[in-house]
Amino acid sequence: MGKIIAIANQKGGVGKTTTAINLSASMAALEYKTLIIDSDPQANTTSGLGFDPHKVQKSIYECMINGFSVKDTIQETQFEDLYLIPSHINLVGAELEMIDIKNREYRMQEALKEVKNMFDFIFIDCSPSLGLINVNVMNAADSILIPVQCEYFAMEGLGKLLSTIKIVQGKLNKNLQIEGILMTMHDSRLLHSNQVVQDIRTHFADMVFETLIPRNIRISEAPSFGVPVIAHDEKSKGSVSYLNLAKELLKRNKIK
Amino acid sequence: MGKIIAIANQKGGVGKTTTAINLSASMAALEYKTLIIDSDPQANTTSGLGFDPHKVQKSIYECMINGFSVKDTIQETQFEDLYLIPSHINLVGAELEMIDIKNREYRMQEALKEVKNMFDFIFIDCSPSLGLINVNVMNAADSILIPVQCEYFAMEGLGKLLSTIKIVQGKLNKNLQIEGILMTMHDSRLLHSNQVVQDIRTHFADMVFETLIPRNIRISEAPSFGVPVIAHDEKSKGSVSYLNLAKELLKRNKIK
Numbered sequence: 108m109g110k111i112i113a114i115a116n117q118k119g120g121v122g123k124t125t126t127a128i129n130l131s132a133s134m135a136a137l138e139y140k141t142l143i144i145d146s147d148p149q150a151n152t153t154s155g156l157g158f159d160p161h162k163v164q165k166s167i168y169e170c171m172i173n174g175f176s177v178k179d180t181i182q183e184t185q186f187e188d189l190y191l192i193p194s195h196i197n198l199v200g201a202e203l204e205m206i207d208i209k210n211r212e213y214r215m216q217e218a219l220k221e222v223k224n225m226f227d228f229i230f231i232d233c234s235p236s237l238g239l240i241n242v243n244v245m246n247a248a249d250s251i252l253i254p255v256q257c258e259y260f261a262m263e264g265l266g267k268l269l270s271t272i273k274i275v276q277g278k279l280n281k282n283l284q285i286e287g288i289l290m291t292m293h294d295s296r297l298l299h300s301n302q303v304v305q306d307i308r309t310h311f312a313d314m315v316f317e318t319l320i321p322r323n324i325r326i327s328e329a330p331s332f333g334v335p336v337i338a339h340d341e342k343s344k345g346s347v348s349y350l351n352l353a354k355e356l357l358k359r360n361k362i363k
Numbered sequence: 364m365g366k367i368i369a370i371a372n373q374k375g376g377v378g379k380t381t382t383a384i385n386l387s388a389s390m391a392a393l394e395y396k397t398l399i400i401d402s403d404p405q406a407n408t409t410s411g412l413g414f415d416p417h418k419v420q421k422s423i424y425e426c427m428i429n430g431f432s433v434k435d436t437i438q439e440t441q442f443e444d445l446y447l448i449p450s451h452i453n454l455v456g457a458e459l460e461m462i463d464i465k466n467r468e469y470r471m472q473e474a475l476k477e478v479k480n481m482f483d484f485i486f487i488d489c490s491p492s493l494g495l496i497n498v499n500v501m502n503a504a505d506s507i508l509i510p511v512q513c514e515y516f517a518m519e520g521l522g523k524l525l526s527t528i529k530i531v532q533g534k535l536n537k538n539l540q541i542e543g544i545l546m547t548m549h550d551s552r553l554l555h556s557n558q559v560v561q562d563i564r565t566h567f568a569d570m571v572f573e574t575l576i577p578r579n580i581r582i583s584e585a586p587s588f589g590v591p592v593i594a595h596d597e598k599s600k601g602s603v604s605y606l607n608l609a610k611e612l613l614k615r616n617k618i619k
């Protein structure tokens with residue numbers, strides 16, 4: 108098994124971290140052994156799961172730059188079947204440090220080889236950029252899941268992201284697939300929110316997940332308690348939607 | 364005059380572009396000659412003002428890399444007293460191209476010298492990152508205005524951003540001030556939104572603007588029409604709040 112899925116979109120604030128945390132937690136709840144990797148120096152996935160980024164000793168940074176073993180960076184979370192490789196502020200410097208390193212685009216792909224088959228799923232939360240760390244993530248990933256906020260600006264950047272992915276597929280990682288486009292923060296009461304969903308479904312048809320993630324207060328509260336929404340309020344629309352997403356992902360991958 | 368204000372925060376989706384567009388438009392409405400510079404390759408400010416980023420001939424990129432004159436990149440907008448330097452997808456490559464250039468951190472500061480006194484205010488919209496382009500912006504700016512979404516994750520990153528600014532003040536631009544912290548997308552009905560505002564006001568006291576920008580549907584609709592919210596719906600809470608922000612900024616700078 109061991110499918111590696113990058114959660115990426117260079118547009119900021121579209122729900123990458125929220126999706127990484129809650130999709131991973133839902134997969135673990137369905138008893139799939141899941142690893143989540145925080146590759147963003149902001150370390151929101153790390154703190155959103157209750158860890159203190161300032162206390163992190165080893166992150167994916169040490170594996171890429173210093174060749175540390177990935178196994179030594181994996182932390183258990185309070186949730187069964189859910190494991191984390193935390194982030195660290197050092198990641199900010201990684202891009203410049205890696206400029207002169209041999210094989211700089213493939214350091215993460217190399218590092219993850221030893222753990223790929225220890226898990227059913229590995230999700231990687233990305234920063235809102237198109238730098239060397241994200242190139243590393245795209246080379247390490249089997250597929251990329253693209254969260255898109257139901258807003259005008261988020262729609263605008265989608266075309267650019269898809270052409271960037273084509274370049275990566277052509278030059279660096281020909282096996283990279285698109286796992287799907289996930290519509291997030293949908294508000295069915297707002298005309299422009301519904302319009303964006305319609306436009307994206309028309310343009311991208313079955314690349315778009317059926318599951319729509321609603322704007323939901325429980326989702327935005329959960330990180331301040333350091334837990335996924337499924338642990339904060341299991342019955343909320345937010346929890347149900349991410350569990351549905353996990354099930355749809357399994358169906359699309361013909362698992363179970 | 365000619366105050367250069369960077370609108371920056373490495374956290375994504377906090378309202379940088381929305382603030383750059385609507386604060387600039389409000390200043391222009393108050394008859395201050397205003398220039399807005401889009402330094403983000405996503406070019407959301409450019410399209411949010413009705414320009415097609417694919418048709419842009421010259422951006423701030425050409426000034427920083429090829430030494431083009433900034434005056435030649437300035438475009439008039441349909442709004443009196445509001446001018447734009449658009450963005451271009453080439454900006455994505457700028458960071459790597461500038462690595463070997465002399466004085467690479469000060470290219471934007473150099474470029475803006477010739478136009479600084481042609482305007483009362485120059486606002487620069489930044490991408491959600493801490494790379495070389497944003498370092499250039501911080502060196503060119505007199506001050507930095509920090510939009511912070513009324514959400515837990517946005518609050519988390521604020522400490523890191525302020526310590527980054529201290530490093531820039533120490534090493535690169537000792538004159539860089541903090542113009543203020545602007546709370547955005549505030550929803551008074553939500554407990555956690557009010558809690559974030561309270562926490563930030565307690566920690567940062569008068570660094571925080573009095574003006575709170577509410578979550579407002581007219582603000583998120585306006586970009587799809589290519590106009591600032593003041594032109595989309597002048598009477599909306601969104602328009603009024605950004606006009607109040609412009610007035611507060613003038614008061615804080617003891618102008619008028």
Ligand SMILES: Nc1ncnc2c1ncn2[C@@H]1O[C@H](COP(=O)(O)OP(=O)(O)OP(=O)(O)O)[C@@H](O)[C@H]1O
Binds near residue numbers: 151
């Ligand atoms: N479905 C939702 N309902 C309500 N709030 C949400 C939802 N999804 C995300 N949020 C909130 O919106 C904000 C942005 O989401 P998030 O931080 O996950 O985006 P991101 O793409 O990871 O941002 P960045 O580009 O900075 O990495 C967060 O404060 C989050 O709590």
Ligand SMILES: Nc1ncnc2c1ncn2[C@@H]1O[C@H](COP(=O)(O)OP(=O)(O)OP(=O)(O)O)[C@@H](O)[C@H]1O
Binds near residue numbers: 235381578580582
């Ligand atoms: N006060 C508001 N009320 C409602 N929607 C808003 C408000 N401010 C911003 N938005 C919407 O939220 C989204 C994020 O805002 P915006 O794109 O301005 O953030 P940003 O910080 O520039 O993002 P990036 O980090 O990608 O540059 C946009 O779709 C915008 O229209």
Ligand SMILES: [Mg+2]
Binds near residue numbers: 124125147151234
């Ligand atoms: Mg994130």
Ligand SMILES: [Mg+2]
Binds near residue numbers: 379380381403407490
């Ligand atoms: Mg922006």
